[in-house]
Amino acid sequence: MAAGIKRRAEGKAPSDHKGSKKQKTTFNKPAIKKNAIHEDSTGSGGEHDLEDFSPEETSPTSDDASSDRPPRSKSATKGAKEESSVAGGDKKFKVENTSAESHAKQRALAKERKASKPNADLIARSKKIWEKLRRKSHVPLEERKKLVEELYVIINGRVRDFVFKHDSVRVIQCALKYANKEQRLNITKELQADMRALAESRYGKFMVAKIVMEGDQEIKNLVIPEFYGHIRRLINHPEAAWIVDDIYRQVATSEQKAKMLREWYGAEFALDNKIRDDRLKKDEKPTAELSAILEASPEKRKPIMQNLYQLINQLVQKKMTGFTMLHDAMHQYYINTPAGSEEATEFLENLKSDLDDPSGGGDLIKNLAFTKNGSKVVCLALANGSAKDRKQILRVYRDTMELMALDAYAYQVLLTALEVTDDTRTSGKSVFSELSFESVTNEEERDERLISILTHRTGRLLLLYYLAGDAKWLVPPEAAPLLQEIHTIRETTSKKSPDIRRTELAAYLSKPLLEIVTRRADVLCTSIPGCQAVTEILLGTTAEAKDKQQACAAVAAICAGDPTSEEHITHLPAGGKMLRALCAGGKFDAKTKQVVKPEQPLGFSPALYSVIKDKLVDWATGPSSFVVVAMVEGDELGKDKGDVLKALKKGRKSIEKAAEGKEARPNAGAKILLEKL
Incomplete structure (x- = not known):
């Protein structure tokens, strides 16, 4: 009914007096019959609420009559309502079905459908x-x-x-x-x-x-x-791709992974998986190593490489770049392309395809960095790429440096970038400024975040590698082969000497690292990684003597107190080892069996002696007796060396007692001190 009423309203004839002066029209209130109202109110069939009901729509007159009649005034409409109310015996408008009732019917109908x-x-x-x-x-x-x-x-x-x-x-x-x-x-x-x-x-x-x-x-x-047999299709499917890759990454065994990855090489390998029940196939252990497959069937190289690159390119173009299976496939492709070949060049261009994307770009390179084989792809791309390529790739990681430093794989990408870039000023600023948190204004927050990097298994490698070198305690065993490969490639792509590069990068690190030792030595020296970091920072950095003296004084200050207390730094094995190395004034060379001292003396022994001179005998007979041995054997004490020996002679009986082990296990450091006396 309402729909019909709306059509009548839209179909009104235009006024004959258009453009003429508007005349005031008066009319009498129409006598609205009770049955007319009842007819309209019930004729809607329950399809509309009271909100859809209009007093203008209650007139039973024809379209022509309604078009000739001028619109009612508000007072006329109000009067019509009043008369209607009187004529109807004060009855209110009533619609058979309300909106709530209609929805209830719909719910009941849906329930019936489910039940069926x-x-x-x-x-x-x-x-x-x-x-x-x-x-x-x-x-x-x-x-x-x-x-x-x-x-x-x-x-x-x-x-x-x-x-x-x-x-x-x-x-x-x-x-x-x-x-x-x-x-x-x-x-x-x-x-x-x-x-x-x-x-x-x-x-x-x-x-x-x-x-x-x-x-x-x-x-x-x-x-x-x-x-099996459907991997190529499923990895392209918007829903199945994620679950298939999750199974590949977290659930599948090495043999199952190999079978899944082999299907990227072409339909032949997918078919091979389908006939897995063949008795001749059962004893074979499939390999996904592309080099082994190409070595066994060199004539298949072209179709295999084409199939592999095609599927890689499809996923890259679709922005589906977070799959571990994709990263493994990219690694297999790249390591089997000769350096400088057309295939390798095209692959690198595809790798950088979204770097200039206005929406941000770099998603592929970012995702690659956080997987085992993906990080290797980026490392090799940095090593084989041009200076411009390295700069572009490194720029992508500008906002993720801290996260990468703490990741088990991504840190290798940053280390490679530092190792192969000749412009150490740019690379050092890009990486070290982010890892030393120069942009953080809150000093306490900056120190805490830097300490977390220095004491982290992989994070500390980036900050200490150019101070400690290839130390076994620093470089994880799994990273050593990759570093060796990068260094081999660097011989043909880099012009700068590795020693010069290391010196320049160490110089960039010196100031922020010495500052953190000066401010937070008490925190760093409570853990093994922290003590190792302090040792390398004080012995390996190149800075002004004043800065090093302040750092040495801060470390010496934490040695104050009773050395017989269990909480003292002398009872921490890493702490005693750190103090011994600092008192020696240099790093111990295992090949020459000698301490290699820097050109500028560290001066830690005098700083430590000024703090512990009243407890020197307790140090000589305690768990860190070798610290006193290093002080005596070193040449940094100068005039204070005589005072040290004099104090030790006064406590000779206590030292002899510790050396013989009358109350505890014999103290090896005390024995050496007796020989010195």
Whole structure:
């Protein structure tokens, strides 16, 4: 009815007096009949609310009459309402169906439709059980066991009917969570043939993830082979790609990973996976090493490289660059392309394809840095690239330096950038200014973040490598081969001497590192990594004598107090080793069996003696007696050396007692001191 009324209003004829002076028109209030109002109010059939009802629409007159009649004034309309109220016996407008009633009908209809579907009652009951089970802390153990038993009775044999619906798939996930080994295996077997379809489903992919994460190796071995032969298609699928890569990264064994990655090399390898039940194939251990495959079949090089590059390029163009499988494939491709070849050049250009993207760019290079083989790809690209390429790549990491320094793989990218870039001023400023937090104005926050880098297993490598060199305690074993490869490439791509590069980068680091030792020596010297960092900073930095003296004084100050106390630095093995090295004034060379001293004396022994001279005998007989030995053997004490020997002679009996071990284990340092006396 309302629709018809609107059409009448739109169809009014234009006024004949258009453009003429508007005349005031008066009219009498129309006598609105009771039955007319009743007819309109009920004729809508319950499709419209009272808000859609207009007094102008109550007139039973024709379209022509309504078009000739001028619009009512507000007072006339009000009067019409009053008369209508009187004529109707003070009855209010009444619509048969309100909006709430209409929605209730719709809900009831939807409920009827659900009830008519297969297994509707079972799904409804299982969802109620799930509602209880998901609130684990609110359900007693015995009640939970009964609910789980009931749930398995419901889903047994009907798992496929549940998993492809967004609201019931969570029931199966809940069942997997509380299942025993046999129940999980039964659920997996029911779904085994549907694994690919589930992986491609918007909601089903989470079911696949739940199965492989909750299941044992037997279940994983049932699931993963279902993807064999379809990896190339699935890795391009918007839903399946993520779950397939997660399985590859977190769940698959090395053999399963090899089979999955081999499919990137072409249809032949996908077909090879499909016939995995062939007896002749069972004894073979597949390899994903492209070099071995090309060596065995050199005639297949061209199609394999084309297939591999094509799939890599597809994912890069789609911005799907976070996959570990993609990074492994890129690594296999790059290490099998000759340096400087057309293939290598094209690959590097593809690697940098989004660096100039207005929306930000660099996602591929950022993602590569945080995986094992991805970081190797970037390291090799930096080593083989031009100076411009290195600058562009390093710029991408400007906002992620701290995160990369603390990552197990990404730190290698920053270290490689420092090792192969000849412009040490640019590379040092780009990396070290971020890792020393020069832009942080809060001194306390800056110090805490720098200490976290200096005491981190991988983070400290970037700051101490140019002070300590290739020390075994500093360079992780897994990083050494990559560094060696980078150094080999650097011989043909770099013009600067490695020694000059190291000296220049160490000079850039000296000031911020000495400042942190001066301010926070008490914090650094409480841990093994901190003590190692302090040793390398004081012995390896090149700075003004004044700055080093302040740092030495700060370290010596923490040695004050009673050396017999368990909390004293002398009882920390790393602390005693640090103090001994600093008193020696240089680093010990294992090859020559001598201490290599810097050109500028450190001067730590005089600073330490001024703090501990009243407790010197306690130091000589304690766990850090070798610190006193280093002071005596060194040449930094000068005139104070005589005072040291004099004080030790006064405590000779205590030193002899410690050397003989009458009260405890013999003190080797005390024995050496007796010889010196």
